[in-house]
Amino acid sequence: MKKGYFGSYGGAFIPEILHETFQQLTAQYEAARSDPAFWAEYIALMENYSGRPTPLTYAANLSKQLNKEIYIKREDLNQTGAHKANNVMGQGLLVKRMGKTRVIAETGAGQHGVATATMAARMGFECTIYMGAVDVERQRPNVFWMQQLGAKVVPVTSGSQTLKDAVNEALRDWVGSMDTTHYVLGTACGAHPFPEMVSWFQSVIGKEAREQIIKLAGRLPDRVYACVGGGSNAMGVFQGFLENQEVELIGVEAGGKGISTGQHAARLASSDATDGVAQGYRTFFLQDSDGQMLDTHSVAAGLDYVGVSPILADLHSKGRVRFIAATDDAVVEALKFLMKNEGLIAALESSHAVAGALAEMDGLADGSVVIINLSGRGDKDIFTVADALGDPGWRQFIAQKAKQYAGESS
Amino acid sequence: MEKMIRSTKKPILLMSHLVLGYPGIEENRQVIAEMVAGGVDLMELQIPFSEPIADGPMIAKANQDALDNGFKVRAGLDFVAEAVKAHKIPFLIMTYYNILMAYGVEEFIKEAARIGVKGLIIPDLPPQEATEAIAFCQKYGQGELDWIQLMTPTSSDARLAEIGKNASGFVYCVARKGVTGKKTDFGDDLAKFIKRCRAATNLPLAVGFGVKSAADVSQLSELAEIAVVGTAAIKIHEEQGAKAVGEFFKGLR
Numbered sequence A: 001m002k003k004g005y006f007g008s009y010g011g012a013f014i015p016e017i018l019h020e021t022f023q024q025l026t027a028q029y030e031a032a033r034s035d036p037a038f039w040a041e042y043i044a045l046m047e048n049y050s051g052r053p054t055p056l057t058y059a060a061n062l063s064k065q066l067n068k069e070i071y072i073k074r075e076d077l078n079q080t081g082a083h084k085a086n087n088v089m090g091q092g093l094l095v096k097r098m099g100k101t102r103v104i105a106e107t108g109a110g111q112h113g114v115a116t117a118t119m120a121a122r123m124g125f126e127c128t129i130y131m132g133a134v135d136v137e138r139q140r141p142n143v144f145w146m147q148q149l150g151a152k153v154v155p156v157t158s159g160s161q162t163l164k165d166a167v168n169e170a171l172r173d174w175v176g177s178m179d180t181t182h183y184v185l186g187t188a189c190g191a192h193p194f195p196e197m198v199s200w201f202q203s204v205i206g207k208e209a210r211e212q213i214i215k216l217a218g219r220l221p222d223r224v225y226a227c228v229g230g231g232s233n234a235m236g237v238f239q240g241f242l243e244n245q246e247v248e249l250i251g252v253e254a255g256g257k258g259i260s261t262g263q264h265a266a267r268l269a270s271s272d273a274t275d276g277v278a279q280g281y282r283t284f285f286l287q288d289s290d291g292q293m294l295d296t297h298s299v300a301a302g303l304d305y306v307g308v309s310p311i312l313a314d315l316h317s318k319g320r321v322r323f324i325a326a327t328d329d330a331v332v333e334a335l336k337f338l339m340k341n342e343g344l345i346a347a348l349e350s351s352h353a354v355a356g357a358l359a360e361m362d363g364l365a366d367g368s369v370v371i372i373n374l375s376g377r378g379d380k381d382i383f384t385v386a387d388a389l390g391d392p393g394w395r396q397f398i399a400q401k402a403k404q405y406a407g408e409s410s
Numbered sequence B: 001m002e003k004m005i006r007s008t009k010k011p012i013l014l015m016s017h018l019v020l021g022y023p024g025i026e027e028n029r030q031v032i033a034e035m036v037a038g039g040v041d042l043m044e045l046q047i048p049f050s051e052p053i054a055d056g057p058m059i060a061k062a063n064q065d066a067l068d069n070g071f072k073v074r075a076g077l078d079f080v081a082e083a084v085k086a087h088k089i090p091f092l093i094m095t096y097y098n099i100l101m102a103y104g105v106e107e108f109i110k111e112a113a114r115i116g117v118k119g120l121i122i123p124d125l126p127p128q129e130a131t132e133a134i135a136f137c138q139k140y141g142q143g144e145l146d147w148i149q150l151m152t153p154t155s156s157d158a159r160l161a162e163i164g165k166n167a168s169g170f171v172y173c174v175a176r177k178g179v180t181g182k183k184t185d186f187g188d189d190l191a192k193f194i195k196r197c198r199a200a201t202n203l204p205l206a207v208g209f210g211v212k213s214a215a216d217v218s219q220l221s222e223l224a225e226i227a228v229v230g231t232a233a234i235k236i237h238e239e240q241g242a243k244a245v246g247e248f249f250k251g252l253r
């Protein structure tokens, strides 16, 4: 197999000007990967800075109601509240090794942007975050924190003004700034070595989850559920169980307003996506017959993306990972359900994994062991969730706040 | 195209660029006629793509506007065929690889050859991924359809040599880092870079990225066979209309 390929997917479809930059990055990544001291340094950092290992929480109430043994992997307890920390701290260590002084990143939900900004603050890098203008609107609290952390946030107004457009803009920055700058790609997509490298850093999730489930349940799980945007948290947890064919791995994509409406981001769970090359890699994209990318939709900004990890595209084609989709409505219900029954506030992205699992519990034998990867916490989604729930008290509060600000500025 | 480029008596050739469907096909028709009348020797027609990662803000926006106005690849190719028939200069297609994939890589190249396109520039298909596409160009082009390779200042000498090995027609030298449409300093660094390109290929060289004035073109004529003018012409067109584009090119050389 060609380097950087997973079956027919992956590769490095990048402008020539970035060729040497990718060569250097690949060399650094490979050197780090074959150096046990690097991984030890990484784990020590994650233990001390990000609270790893994160718990595998036994969901006692859910388990009882559904007659299953349900465990929740708590990536929401990471520094900045999502699995994104695993990736950015790893890449931050590589940036130090490469001697670069500035980092840039794209962000959808803002979680990767905030994580990158904290990493930059801690490691002393300059930081610019590209974010679609639509996402700036729906994830305003994260924009605030990125700026407070010292990052420059650039709203991207081209294309659909979401995650894919932020990726393009970050690449445009990088083709001019690569001497000093590293592009901290936020998910297991893009040109080689990113899919493999990001999955490697995220594999810490699966390594821990495997040990924990054996300790807590006394055996491997029957199923593992994870939400899939670009695919990094899913790759992270799945890697703990890939070798064990008896463990069923399920990726849950954004079903948006329903597959039949066309307003979704289900690349592998629907038959709407086709083989293509964009943003540096080959995978399944939601595109029209001319090869133009389509507008995607999800209530969760972090899943609202046209492509998917080439590694997952390959695992899908081999039948190793099964893909399903959860609609916006089902996701909001799942978020409420988990909150009320377990006291966990999941991110809208992560609530896809919960919704996907809940939808399938009926067909599963009693007593089955299930892991749900909770990729992040939901605080950032307070505006979107309050809207979805139509909470009157919150509306009133915001209206009052707005009045107060308007009074101050006039 | 090598023979055509070598046979000129002009101090340097001008290659222009435009985005198909921006602002519309009718306007493209006028601008192409103006460019040809203005002395343009070769022309790059860009098929719009929704994710133009190698283009600067101005050309990226033109891509998006063309798509918003309903641009379709098939109609675009029909228009390219019309331009090839209407004008004597060589036309090249510039686009991204996904446009070829969606059309069918072999079908697209076969069609480009059939309608008389002289070269393909695909900035996101690096040499190590382009073997198949190059073979199709040779098979269907019969020496008349060149796969245009790009050399950049960040490429090592070894990499330039590898790129040079598979080049035909001419080589497109990217004058500097960064995307299209920003300022370029055509100074000593550029001369050094061009020297490295010469060592890697015997083909004529085109230099692009940031060419915008007669002074730029005159300086480039010492270094290269072709000057590529992209964003500057789009700007003139936007600010002063199609007619001004012809005048702009007349004033460049």
Ligand SMILES: Cc1ncc(COP(=O)(O)O)c(C=O)c1O
Binding pocket: A082, A083, A108, A109, A110, A111, A112, A186, A187, A188, A227, A228, A229, A230, A231, A232, A233, A234, A301, A302, A303, A347, A349, A350, A375, A376, A377
């Ligand atoms: C909490 C959370 N989960 C999941 C995702 C989706 O990314 P991935 O599929 O790479 O895990 C995001 C992306 O922003 C996120 O913020």
